[in-house]
Amino acid sequence: MNLRIFELERFQSLYENTVPYNLTESGFHPFTLKELLTSEEIEKLTQTVLGYGQTNGSIPLRKRIAALYKGYSEDNVLVTNGSSEANFVACHSLLKKGDEVAIMVPNYMQVWGIVEEMGCTAIAYHLREENRWAVDLEELKKVVTPKTKMIAVCNPNNPTGYILTDEEMKEIVRLAESVGAWILADEIYRGAELSGKETPSFIGMYDKVIVNGGLSKAYALPGLRLGWLAGDTKTIADSWAYHDYTSITAGILSHEVGEIALRPEMRERIFARNRGMLRENLQAVEEWVKKYSHIIQFVPPQGGGMAFMHYTLDIKSTDLSDWLRKEKGIFIVAGDWYGMDKYIRIGIGAEKDYLLKGMDILTKALEERFGV
Ligand SMILES: Cc1ncc(COP(=O)(O)O)c(C=O)c1O
Numbered sequence: 546m547n548l549r550i551f552e553l554e555r556f557q558s559l560y561e562n563t564v565p566y567n568l569t570e571s572g573f574h575p576f577t578l579k580e581l582l583t584s585e586e587i588e589k590l591t592q593t594v595l596g597y598g599q600t601n602g603s604i605p606l607r608k609r610i611a612a613l614y615k616g617y618s619e620d621n622v623l624v625t626n627g628s629s630e631a632n633f634v635a636c637h638s639l640l641k642k643g644d645e646v647a648i649m650v651p652n653y654m655q656v657w658g659i660v661e662e663m664g665c666t667a668i669a670y671h672l673r674e675e676n677r678w679a680v681d682l683e684e685l686k687k688v689v690t691p692k693t694k695m696i697a698v699c700n701p702n703n704p705t706g707y708i709l710t711d712e713e714m715k716e717i718v719r720l721a722e723s724v725g726a727w728i729l730a731d732e733i734y735r736g737a738e739l740s741g742k743e744t745p746s747f748i749g750m751y752d753k754v755i756v757n758g759g760l761s762k763a764y765a766l767p768g769l770r771l772g773w774l775a776g777d778t779k780t781i782a783d784s785w786a787y788h789d790y791t792s793i794t795a796g797i798l799s800h801e802v803g804e805i806a807l808r809p810e811m812r813e814r815i816f817a818r819n820r821g822m823l824r825e826n827l828q829a830v831e832e833w834v835k836k837y838s839h840i841i842q843f844v845p846p847q848g849g850g851m852a853f854m855h856y857t858l859d860i861k862s863t864d865l866s867d868w869l870r871k872e873k874g875i876f877i878v879a880g881d882w883y884g885m886d887k888y889i890r891i892g893i894g895a896e897k898d899y900l901l902k903g904m905d906i907l908t909k910a911l912e913e914r915f916g917v
Contacts, residue, residue: 549658552882556866565874566903570892571703572850573737573765573819574899581766581815582805590801600794601785602773609807610758610773614748620778623785624800626792628733628759628772632656634787635755635774636695639727640665644694647685647726651853651883653703656729665694674855677844678707682716689720695727696720701734701744703762704853704883704890706846708744718751727753733772736763736816738848739823748775755780762850764806764815765894769799819894823850826893826900833904840917850894853880855887858915862886873910875903 561567578587601607602624610624611617625631632655640646642664648657650669657667670685672678689696696717701708709717721728730747735758738744747754759772772795774784788794805811827845830852834843842855858865862879866889870876880888893900911917 547664548662551655551658553654553878556882557878560870560876564870564876566899566906567876568891568895568900568903568907569876569878570850570895571890572762572767572892573822573894574896575765575767576815578802581811582802586805590798593798593801595797597794598797598800601788602795603797603800603804606800606804606807607773609804610775613758613807614746614756614775616749617775621775621781623774623781623788624795624803625759625772625774625788626795627761627767627770628731628757629655630788630791631757631759631772631774632729632731633659634784634791635729635757635776636660636663637787638780638783639729639755640694645690645692646695646697647688647693648697649680649699649702651702651704651885652697652699653731654883656697656731660695668693672702672705672707674705674842674844678702678705680707680709680713680717682713682720685717685720689724689726691724693724693726695729697729697731698747699731699734700747701737701846701848703731703734703849704851704878705844706734706849706851706853708738708847711745714745714747714750718747718754721753722751725753727755729755729757731757733757733759733762734849736812737819737823737850739820739827740847741816741820744848746775752777755784760803760806763819764812765819766802766806769796769802769806771795771799771803819850822894822897823848825897826895827852829897829901829904830891830893833908837911837917840911840915850892852891852893854889854891856889857887858911858917862889865889868914869907869910873906875906875910877907
């Protein structure tokens with residue numbers, strides 16, 4: 546098996562449900578069904594026939610998704626089991642062994658692992674902390690060659706919360722176009738901006754764009770396992786053929802609830818609730834970091850549910866995460882799982898009291914062990 550262990554997911558899967566304080570969450574505290582829906586909508590859901598449904602996504606759901614992208618119809622959309630299936634299917638539809646793929650780093654490392662397993666070559670281009678996580682376009686220019694078949698972006702970015710400027714997006718498109726490469730744009734955090742200004746999609750900027758979206762992050766509905774691909778009709782049809790092999794379909798109840806969550810007034814309500822949580826929590830985290838600025842540096846995110854911090858303590862990030870979890874009952878993401886030691890990631894989309902309690906435990910632990 547040529548499969549790199551997907552450490553970010555593996556470690557979270559192992560421990561997130563048993564640790565007393567889990568600060569590894571990368572989205573917002575999820576909604577309950579009761580918080581999200583009216584009692585009439587819930588009653589209607591109980592009448593749902595639990596069949597397969599339309600395997601590429603119900604037509605009403607795909608229409609809702611298509612409405613997020615200018616000029617798109619339901620034929621431009623494939624509904625998947627979470628955005629992770631969307632990433633998997635997109636790579637398999639568009640790439641073959643030997644292809645080169647330029648991947649934004651840091652990033653949710655799923656695409657990296659998939660393309661390596663497929664026998665492609667993954668090549669990093671970076672967001673630079675010294676430039677407030679702006680993308681290094683000079684590096685991307687060097688990395689993109691006629692062998693490049695895909696440029697993978699994550700915008701807004703996991704884990705930095707960086708949002709590409711319009712000029713950066715245009716330059717990425719220009720570079721992709723210059724060699725005929727695909728752009729795989731993971732836009733799962735679109736709608737989770739602190740400013741309230743929704744990040745533009747790559748759709749419509751260039752023909753060879755495939756977008757990955759979903760309800761797990763900006764919509765705070767990861768348990769629905771509802772993601773999608775949006776792209777040209779041929780690529781979507783090819784991806785559907787892969788989806789027949791991977792999961793056949795997302796759950797029918799998720800189709801129903803997802804369609805409601807994507808109504809314009811619901812999107813507004815969901816995003817406003819999440820933005821409020823993010824703003825409040827970020828303020829608390831910024832105050833905390835200020836107190837520890839001699840050991841922790843931090844560029845605040847522009848969106849998403851995470852704080853990605855650089856530290857100078859003499860301990861590897863995996864060891865720090867392990868020690869905090871085993872000895873103090875608090876779980877944070879190690880930068881190592883992004884291939885970036887000396888960083889930690891803390892979820893700031895949690896409920897405020899929970900986050901503050903977790904941060905308090907973290908503070909005491911750091912004081913005890915490192916005397917900071
Ligand atoms: C950037 C990014 N893309 C995709 C995924 C996978 O999302 P899902 O839970 O919908 O499969 C994640 C999950 O953390 C993510 O952060």
